[in-house]
Amino acid sequence: MPGAFGVDLRIAALNLAQHRRRSLLLGGALAAVTGLFVLLSALTAGVRDTMVRNSTALDCGHVNVGGFFKITSGQAAPLVTKYPAVLEVIRREVPELAYAVPRGRGFAKMIGPGGSVWSPVTSLDVTKEPGFRAAVRIESGSLDGMAKPDALLLFHTQAEKLGVKVGDTVTLSAPTAGGINNVIDLTVVAIAHDLGLMSAFSSFVSMPALTRMYRMTDDSTGVILVYLKDIGKAPAVIERLRAAFLKGGWKLMDPDPNPFFMKFDKVNREAWTGQKLDLTTWKDELTFMSWVFTALDAITLILVVVLLGIAVAGIMNVMWIAIRERTREIGTLRALGVQRRQILRMFMIESILLGFAGALAGGVAATLLAVVVTAVRIPVPLVVQLFLLSDHLILIVKPGTFLLAVLGITAVTGVAALYPALRAAKLKPVTAMGHAG
Amino acid sequence: MASIVSVRDLTKEYRLGNVIVPALKRVSLDFGVGEFLAVAGPSGSGKTTLLNMIGCVDTPTGGTVEVDGEQTTLLPERALTDLRLHKIGFIFQSFNLITVLTVFQNVELPLLLQRVGPAAERRRRVLDLLERVGIAPYADQRPNELSGGQRQRVAIARALVTGPKLVLADEPTANLDSVNGQMILDLMKHLNREKGTTFLFSTHDARVMANAEAIIRLADGAVVDRVSPAEAGIAPAR
Numbered sequence: 001m002p003g004a005f006g007v008d009l010r011i012a013a014l015n016l017a018q019h020r021r022r023s024l025l026l027g028g029a030l031a032a033v034t035g036l037f038v039l040l041s042a043l044t045a046g047v048r049d050t051m052v053r054n055s056t057a058l059d060c061g062h063v064n065v066g067g068f069f070k071i072t073s074g075q076a077a078p079l080v081t082k083y084p085a086v087l088e089v090i091r092r093e094v095p096e097l098a099y100a101v102p103r104g105r106g107f108a109k110m111i112g113p114g115g116s117v118w119s120p121v122t123s124l125d126v127t128k129e130p131g132f133r134a135a136v137r138i139e140s141g142s143l144d145g146m147a148k149p150d151a152l153l154l155f156h157t158q159a160e161k162l163g164v165k166v167g168d169t170v171t172l173s174a175p176t177a178g179g180i181n182n183v184i185d186l187t188v189v190a191i192a193h194d195l196g197l198m199s200a201f202s203s204f205v206s207m208p209a210l211t212r213m214y215r216m217t218d219d220s221t222g223v224i225l226v227y228l229k230d231i232g233k234a235p236a237v238i239e240r241l242r243a244a245f246l247k248g249g250w251k252l253m254d255p256d257p258n259p260f261f262m263k264f265d266k267v268n269r270e271a272w273t274g275q276k277l278d279l280t281t282w283k284d285e286l287t288f289m290s291w292v293f294t295a296l297d298a299i300t301l302i303l304v305v306v307l308l309g310i311a312v313a314g315i316m317n318v319m320w321i322a323i324r325e326r327t328r329e330i331g332t333l334r335a336l337g338v339q340r341r342q343i344l345r346m347f348m349i350e351s352i353l354l355g356f357a358g359a360l361a362g363g364v365a366a367t368l369l370a371v372v373v374t375a376v377r378i379p380v381p382l383v384v385q386l387f388l389l390s391d392h393l394i395l396i397v398k399p400g401t402f403l404l405a406v407l408g409i410t411a412v413t414g415v416a417a418l419y420p421a422l423r424a425a426k427l428k429p430v431t432a433m434g435h436a437g
Numbered sequence: 438m439a440s441i442v443s444v445r446d447l448t449k450e451y452r453l454g455n456v457i458v459p460a461l462k463r464v465s466l467d468f469g470v471g472e473f474l475a476v477a478g479p480s481g482s483g484k485t486t487l488l489n490m491i492g493c494v495d496t497p498t499g500g501t502v503e504v505d506g507e508q509t510t511l512l513p514e515r516a517l518t519d520l521r522l523h524k525i526g527f528i529f530q531s532f533n534l535i536t537v538l539t540v541f542q543n544v545e546l547p548l549l550l551q552r553v554g555p556a557a558e559r560r561r562r563v564l565d566l567l568e569r570v571g572i573a574p575y576a577d578q579r580p581n582e583l584s585g586g587q588r589q590r591v592a593i594a595r596a597l598v599t600g601p602k603l604v605l606a607d608e609p610t611a612n613l614d615s616v617n618g619q620m621i622l623d624l625m626k627h628l629n630r631e632k633g634t635t636f637l638f639s640t641h642d643a644r645v646m647a648n649a650e651a652i653i654r655l656a657d658g659a660v661v662d663r664v665s666p667a668e669a670g671i672a673p674a675r
Contacts, residue, residue: 007549014537332533335494336595337522337550339515429494433533 008342012350019322023354026318030358031365033311034409037304038366041401044296046374046394051289052231052282054389057135058198060285061100061225062234065090065241066260067253067277068267069220076267078105078260081275083221086250090226093244094237098227101128104210105222105260108174110154110203114163119203120261121172122222123210131227137193141166145189149208152186155199159191166191172205174213184213196389197289223260234281241279251276257284311409312416319351319420330424331432340425347421348414355413359406367402370395440503441603441635442468442491447500449486449658460486462658463500470602471633473626475640475649477669483658484639485607491637492525492605493517505602522550526596528606528638532588534580534595540567541576544594551599566594570624586617590624597628606638610645622648647671 016023056062065086069079080086083102090100104123109116126132126146133143136153145151152170154162164170168188173181186209192199211218228234245252253276256263260278283290323330330343377392385391449461461483468474476484489495490502493509502509505524509517521527534543541563548559567573570590572583580588589609596604606625610618626648629636638645646652647666654661654669666673 007546010542011535011537018537328533329535331494332529332535334518335492335521335527335533336547337518339518430489433494433529 005345008346008349012346012353015322015326015350016354022318022321026314027354027358027361029314030311030355030409030413031362033307034359034362034405035366035369036307036362037405037409038363038397038402039370039395040300040303041405042366042370042395042397043393044300045396045398045401047296048293049396050390050394051292052286053131054135054195055198055286055289056227056231056282057129057131058195058202060223060259060280060282062228062231062282063094063226063237063241064223064260064280064282064285065226065277066105066223066280067275068263069275070267070273073271073273074268076264078222079216079220079275080222080224080277081217081220083224084219086245086277087224089244089248090224090241093240094226094228096228096230096233096237098229099128099130100224100226101125102207102221102224104205104207104214104216106174106210106214108172108213110158110162111171111173112162112164112168115161117158117161119158120201121174121203121205121210121213123205123207125207136195138190139193141188141190143190146204146206148187148189149206149212150184150186151189151206151209153190153192153204154188155192155202156194157199158203159188164188172213176214182213182215184209193391194385196385198389231282234283238279238281245277245279253278255279257281258287259285308409308412312412315351315355315413315416316420319347319417322350323347323420323424327424327427327432330427331429334427334429334432343427344421344425347424348417351417351421352410352414355410356406359409359413362409363402363406367397370397439470440467441470441472441505442466442637443501443503444487444491445501445503447487447490447502448498449483449490449495450498459658461490461497464655464658464660465500466653466660466663468635468637470635471629473629473636473648473650475638475646475652476655477640477646477652478655478661479641482655484641484655486658487655488605488607488637488639491603492527493521522547523599524602526599526601526604526634528589528592528596528604528609530608530611532580532585532592532612534588534591536580539577539579540572540583540591543580543591544598547595547599553599562598563594566598567591569628570594584617585613586620589613589617589621593621593624593628597632597634600632601634603635603637606636608639608641610640610642615644618642618645643671647673 065080066078067080068076069081070076087100091097106121108121109118124132126143139156146153159165162170166188169185170188171183171185173183175181186205228237242252333343373393374395379391380393444464444466447461447464451458451460464487476487478484490497491504497510504520507520509520512520535546538546544563544566545559548562553559564573567576570593572587572590572594575583575587580591583591610621613621622645625636628634640646646669649666651663651665652669653663
C-alpha cells in the first residue's frame with residue numbers, strides 16, 4: 001500500500017514536472033554548481049596526482065632512506081655507505097614494496113659549447129625504475145642509452161642552454177667536500193621534454209659516471225628510493241623501518257620533514273662523525289612544493305563556498321516562489337487532512353529530488369568533460385607547466401569526490417529548502433486558502 | 438434526531454490593526470445527522486467563518502464546537518487534522534483541486550491519506566463515486582481540462598470518497614451557471630438521501646436555499662433564525 005510518503009513523492013514529482021521551466025532553471029543551476037565543483041576537484045586532483053607521480057619518479061621515492069656520511073664533524077656528504085645491507089633490510093621489512101633502487105646524489109656545473117648551468121646530478125639505473133620511464137617523455141635519443149657508463153640525460157631547456165644535442169659531450173665539474181673540483185666528460189644520450197619546475201633541478205647520469213665523479217666505492221650511494229604499491233602506506237613503512245634499522249645497529253637522524261639539501265647546515269653543525277641514516281617520506285622531500293597544494297585547496301574551497309552560497313540563495317528563492325504560488329494548494333491539502341509534517345516532507349522531497357537530479361546531471365556531465373579534456377591532451381602555458389609538472393591538462397574525477405559533490409549538493413538543497421518548507425507547513429489551513437467571512 | 442454538530446456561544450474576532458472586528462457573535466446551533474442545511478446571509482455575515490469553525494480549519498476566539506461528539510476546541514492541531522480527514526468532507530467555492538493530479542488521483546488522495554488499501558479497493562471506490570457524479574470518463578484528465586461544473590463534481594467525489602459524516606460546502610455553486618449549479622445541488626441531495634451524510638452549505642442565492650431542508654440565516658455574525666424555505670418565502674425546489 002503506498003502510504004502517505006508515496007503521495008508526497010507523487011505530488012512532489014508532479015509539481016516539478018508541472019513547473020518544468022522553473023525546475024529546469026534551478027536544476028540547471030544546481031547542475032552547473034555541481035559540475036564546476038567536480039571539475040575544480042578534478043583539476044586539483046589531476047595537478048596533485050601529476051605532481052606527486054612525476055616528483056616521486058624524478059626526485060624522490062615514496063619513502064627515502066638517505067643519510068649523511070661525515071669524515072669530520074663539519075664535512076657532511078649525502079651518502080649511504082654499504083647500501084646493499086640497507087637494501088636487504090628494506091626488502092625484508094616492507095611487504096608493501098613495489099621496488100627499491102639506489103640513486104647517487106651530486107651537484108655539478110655542466111659545461112657545454114653554448115654555455116653552462118649548475119644543476120643537481122642524480123645517478124640512476126633506468127632499467128630498474130619503471131616509474132621513471134613512465135614519467136619522462138623523450139624528445140630525442142633513447143633512455144636505453146643510460147646503460148652506457150658515461151651517459152647523461154638532460155631536459156629540453158637545459159640542453160638548449162648548454163647548446164647540445166644527443167651525442168654531444170658535456171663536461172661536469174663537481175665541487176667536493178675536500179675543496180677540489182672533480183671533472184668528467186659525459187655524452188648526452190637522451191633529451192627529455194621539460195617537466196615543469198622539476199626539469200630545472202634535475203639531470204641524470206648513469207651509475208658508474210657518478211661513482212667515478214665522486215671517487216665513490218661501489219657499495220655507496222646517495223639514497224635508496226623505496227616505491228610502495230600504495231603511497232598512503234608511507235608513514236607506516238617509515239615507522240617500521242626506523243625500528244628495524246635501530247634494531248640492526250644503524251644510527252638514525254631525528255625525524256626532520258625537509259628535503260636532504262636543506263639539512264646540510266644542520267648536519268655540519270652537529271659533532272658526530274661516521275654514517276647516519278635519514279628516513280623521509282615523499283611529502284617531507286617535497287615540502288618546498290606544499291604551498292602549491294595549499295593554494296589549490298584554498299582556491300577550491302573559496303570557489304566552492306561562493307558557488308554553494310549562490311546555490312543556497314537560488315534554492316531558497318525558488319522555494320519561496322513555489323510556496324507563494326501554492327499557498328492555496330497547501331491550505332486545501334491541510335483542510336483535506338494532510339498533517340503539517342507531510343507538507344514539510346512534500347516540499348523537502350521536491351527540493352531534494354530536484355537537487356539530486358541536478359547534481360547528478362552536473363556531476364556526470366563534468367566527469368565526461370574531464371575524461372575528454374584529459375584524452376585530447378590540451379597543452380597548458382609554460383608558467384602552468386612549472387607547477388603542473390606536465391605539458392598538458394590532466395583532470396581526475398575521483399569516485400569519492402563525485403559522490404561527495406552529488407550527495408553534498410543534494411543535502412545543501414534540502415537544508416536550503418528547510419526553512420521555506422517549515423513556514424509552509426506552519427500555515428493555518430484557513431490562512432492558506434485565503435478565505436474571508 | 439442525533440446531533441452531528443453542536444455549536445455553543447461561538448465567537449470569532451479578527452484584529453485589523455488596533456480594531457477588533459467580530460465575525461461571529463455567540464452563535465449557538467445544533468445540526469442533526471443526515472440533515473441538508475443551508476447557511477444563508479449577505480456577504481460578511483459570517484457564513485464562511487462559521488463553516489471554517491465547524492470544519493476545524495480555523496480556531497474560535499470563544500465558545501465551543503462539537504463534531505460527532507468531539508470537542509474540537511480542546512483538540513491539538515494533529516488531532517484536528519485527523520478529524521478533518523476521517524469525519525469531514527469539504528467542497529470549496531473555487532473547487533480547490535490539486536492541479537498536478539488527475540481526476541482519479543484527486544479523488545483517491547483522501548483514501549491514500551487514510552491509508553486505505555489495497556489499490557484495487559481504492560480504485561473500486563473512486564471509480565464508483567466518479568460514476569455516481571457522472572465524471573468517470575474524465576478520470577485520467579487534469580482538472581484544468583474540465584469545465585467548472587465537472588470540476589465541482591470531482592470536488593464532491595473527493596469530499597465523499599471516505600464516507601464522511603459531515604460535508605461542508607462553501608458556496609458550492611457560486612462559480613457555476615444556474616444549470617450546472619442545480620445539477621450539483623441535485624447530486625448533493627441525492628447523496629445526502631442515499632448515504633445519510635449531513636450536508637451544510639453556505640449561500641446567499643435564494644434558488645440554492647430552495648433546495649435545503651432548513652435555512653440558518655445569519656446577519657452581522659449572529660444567527661437570525663432557522664427556517665424552512667417556505668417560511669423564508671422561498672418555494673421549495675422540486
